[in-house]
Amino acid sequence: MTEAPVNDRAPEKDGGKRFWLDDRRNVHKLFWALVVVCSFLFLSDAFYEKHVIYAFENWFGFFGLFGFFLSFALVLTARELRKILMRDEDYYDR
Amino acid sequence: MTAEFPPGLLLIVGALLVPFIKGNLRSVYMLALPLLGIWQLTALEPGVFGVMSIFGFELTHVRIDKLSLLFGYIFYIAATLSVLFAWHSDDLVEQASALVYVGAAIGATFAGDLITLFIYWELVAIASVFLIWAGRTNRAYRAGFRYLIIQISSGVLLAAGAVLRASETGSVAFDKIGLDSPGGTLILLAFGIKCAFPLLHNWLQDAYPEASVTGTVFLSAFTTKLAVYALARGYAGTDMLIWIGATMTALPIFYAVIENDLRRVLAYSLNNQLGFMVAGIGIGTTLAINGAVSHAFAHILYKALLFMSMGAVLYRTGTAKGSELGGLYKTMPWTTGFCIVGSASISAFPLFSGFVTKSMILTAAAEEGYLIPFLVLLFASAGVFHHSGIKIPFFAFFAHDSGKRPREAPINMLLAMGLTAFLCIAIGVYPQPLYALLPFPVDYTPYTTTHVVTTLQLLLFSALAFATLQRTGLYPPELRSTVLDFDFSYRWLAPRVVNWLMDAGGRAWITMTSGLLPMLRGLIALAFKYCGPEGVLARSSQAGSMAMWVLVLLATYLVLYFV
Numbered sequence: 324m325t326e327a328p329v330n331d332r333a334p335e336k337d338g339g340k341r342f343w344l345d346d347r348r349n350v351h352k353l354f355w356a357l358v359v360v361c362s363f364l365f366l367s368d369a370f371y372e373k374h375v376i377y378a379f380e381n382w383f384g385f386f387g388l389f390g391f392f393l394s395f396a397l398v399l400t401a402r403e404l405r406k407i408l409m410r411d412e413d414y415y416d417r
Numbered sequence: 418m419t420a421e422f423p424p425g426l427l428l429i430v431g432a433l434l435v436p437f438i439k440g441n442l443r444s445v446y447m448l449a450l451p452l453l454g455i456w457q458l459t460a461l462e463p464g465v466f467g468v469m470s471i472f473g474f475e476l477t478h479v480r481i482d483k484l485s486l487l488f489g490y491i492f493y494i495a496a497t498l499s500v501l502f503a504w505h506s507d508d509l510v511e512q513a514s515a516l517v518y519v520g521a522a523i524g525a526t527f528a529g530d531l532i533t534l535f536i537y538w539e540l541v542a543i544a545s546v547f548l549i550w551a552g553r554t555n556r557a558y559r560a561g562f563r564y565l566i567i568q569i570s571s572g573v574l575l576a577a578g579a580v581l582r583a584s585e586t587g588s589v590a591f592d593k594i595g596l597d598s599p600g601g602t603l604i605l606l607a608f609g610i611k612c613a614f615p616l617l618h619n620w621l622q623d624a625y626p627e628a629s630v631t632g633t634v635f636l637s638a639f640t641t642k643l644a645v646y647a648l649a650r651g652y653a654g655t656d657m658l659i660w661i662g663a664t665m666t667a668l669p670i671f672y673a674v675i676e677n678d679l680r681r682v683l684a685y686s687l688n689n690q691l692g693f694m695v696a697g698i699g700i701g702t703t704l705a706i707n708g709a710v711s712h713a714f715a716h717i718l719y720k721a722l723l724f725m726s727m728g729a730v731l732y733r734t735g736t737a738k739g740s741e742l743g744g745l746y747k748t749m750p751w752t753t754g755f756c757i758v759g760s761a762s763i764s765a766f767p768l769f770s771g772f773v774t775k776s777m778i779l780t781a782a783a784e785e786g787y788l789i790p791f792l793v794l795l796f797a798s799a800g801v802f803h804h805s806g807i808k809i810p811f812f813a814f815f816a817h818d819s820g821k822r823p824r825e826a827p828i829n830m831l832l833a834m835g836l837t838a839f840l841c842i843a844i845g846v847y848p849q850p851l852y853a854l855l856p857f858p859v860d861y862t863p864y865t866t867t868h869v870v871t872t873l874q875l876l877l878f879s880a881l882a883f884a885t886l887q888r889t890g891l892y893p894p895e896l897r898s899t900v901l902d903f904d905f906s907y908r909w910l911a912p913r914v915v916n917w918l919m920d921a922g923g924r925a926w927i928t929m930t931s932g933l934l935p936m937l938r939g940l941i942a943l944a945f946k947y948c949g950p951e952g953v954l955a956r957s958s959q960a961g962s963m964a965m966w967v968l969v970l971l972a973t974y975l976v977l978y979f980v
Binding site for chain 2: 334337342344354357358360361364365367371372373374375376377380382384387388389390391392393394395397398399400401402404405407408409410411412413414415416
């Protein structure tokens with residue numbers, strides 16, 4: 324994220340109107356709402372019988388943890404790849 | 418109207434009239450053609466039509482069966498929606514070539530033999546390049562040429578493969594081909610180029626984002642899905658495709674995370690989605706094939722929707738770069754909403770189209786015991802949500818406020834996006850009509866508790882990872898950049914290798930001319946000196962002096978005799 328305060332130019336651009344998401348506190352609320360939903364989903368594994376094929380799919384919360392950690396790894400790997408692969412925008416046009 | 422008039426030809430012939438119709442009437446006409454096409458398909462009975470014999474080979478212009486019909490329908494639907502999206506456009510070249518392009522793709526879908534397939538295949542390549550050139554920038558012009566060279570090569574390989582196959586089997590019929598002959602390998606390579614197999618893929622990410630706002634929407638639907646159809650027809654159950662497909666799902670998502678041009682991000686995720694289909698075709702069970710082709714059906718819609726929303730953004734703001742965008746939801750709320758529907762569909766959220774199609778492929782992979790491909794596909798499913806599901810709408814419409822306040826997209830674009838979004842949800846909520854169109858009977862229930870809960874877990878935890886990375890500042894920011902991909906080899910490396918060879922050749926020439934040549938000249942001069950017309954060894958003499966010399970010799974001899 325950039326260092327500039329988020330949506331600082333918004334109110335005067337929009338005729339003084341402020342959008343719900345302009346308030347950083349609401350963005351925090353959204354994040355914590357997601358955390359709550361994820362916790363419920365994680366726990367929901369206890370309340371139904373999984374019909375899966377491989378045994379490891381039956382591990383408690385497997386799909387959630389798989390999604391979280393591999394996404395994390397995906398982004399961090401891609402970040403490192405930038406060091407090797409990123410060039411200027413006009414790289415091929417020079 | 419029956420199959421006596423081949424389905425694709427309707428649009429190709431129809432395109433000839435486009436220049437003579439002006440204004441809104443032209444858009445009405447262009448919309449009527451694919452609708453007419455859909456109506457024609459509903460009237461068709463399975464069978465073959467337009468069979469003719471040329472040089473002892475039997476050609477089948479039109480073959481109607483469930484597989485070709487499914488692709489025929491979705492191609493016409495995509496054409497209808499794309500024409501609606503491009504209603505405001507009055508670029509004659511783009512409009513006419515779009516119709517020919519769609520017509521050729523449909524013609525290829527119904528082709529019953531490899532020769533007919535080849536003709537339409539090349540027509541697809543040639544017609545589509547004009548959609549890229551319609552971007553009318555220098556970059557588009559050059560990307561178009563690279564695209565054309567690669568696409569034509571695919572056709573050349575197809576032709577070569579067809580010829581080999583004809584000599585091997587005595588037939589050019591387009592049925593199951595397989596890899597047990599050299600011809601089959603060449604044809605797979607031809608399909609693989611069009612399907613953007615790993616290392617053969619870069620034309621896609623190179624060219625599509627350079628096309629015009631409306632051209633990319635057309636392009637996203639036809640070329641690659643025609644290749645998926647061709648693979649499903651010719652190579653179902655080919656083991657190698659499972660691994661190729663799995664690789665295709667995984668590799669592009671790394672690029673999608675760091676790419677800045679959002680239309681290029683979509684091109685990478687298109688590539689990733691093709692991987693799911695290719696893997697399904699490789700598995701080859703009825704469930705897997707049903708999954709692959711239904712996923713192609715759903716994919717054409719949500720991918721078009723995503724390209725439409727980014728097209729609308731590009732149309733209104735003049736850029737599709739993540740680094741320049743953000744906060745557009747304030748003035749483009751409808752486009753934002755439709756984009757999110759597309760994102761949810763590609764991410765396979767329950768109640769959206771991707772959910773009821775992609776899951777068949779994953780289930781088939783697990784059931785057949787392909788553990789590693791299954792895990793890779795699962796990883797790619799989380800990854801696709803990451804970059805297509807969140808990154809695209811987030812950086813375009815939310816993220817940091819770019820200060821841009823563009824107007825909402827034009828009404829025709831909104832209408833096209835709305836209809837496409839409706840179809841994405843309709844398929845997700847009520848998949849039975851789509852299932853009924855599939856080539857094999859469907860014995861599959863997408864909405865089970867296990868499936869819904871595990872999918873939600875996978876996706877929402879992936880969202881949580883995104884949010885956490887954003888909050889901690891670990892997420893790589895959108896930066897103006899070029900990310901090197903395999904096209905590096907032919908856009909940077911190959912020209913330099915050729916230049917080096919030319920340089921080395923030049924230097925060798927100079928060495929030769931500056932060093933070797935004077936030596937050679939010296940040799941010639943020396944020879945000339947002694948053997949030339951004035952040379953000592955070649956001088957001509959008069960007979961008298963010869964006689965005198967003989968006299969001198971004889972006199973000397975006489976003197977020596979007496980001494």
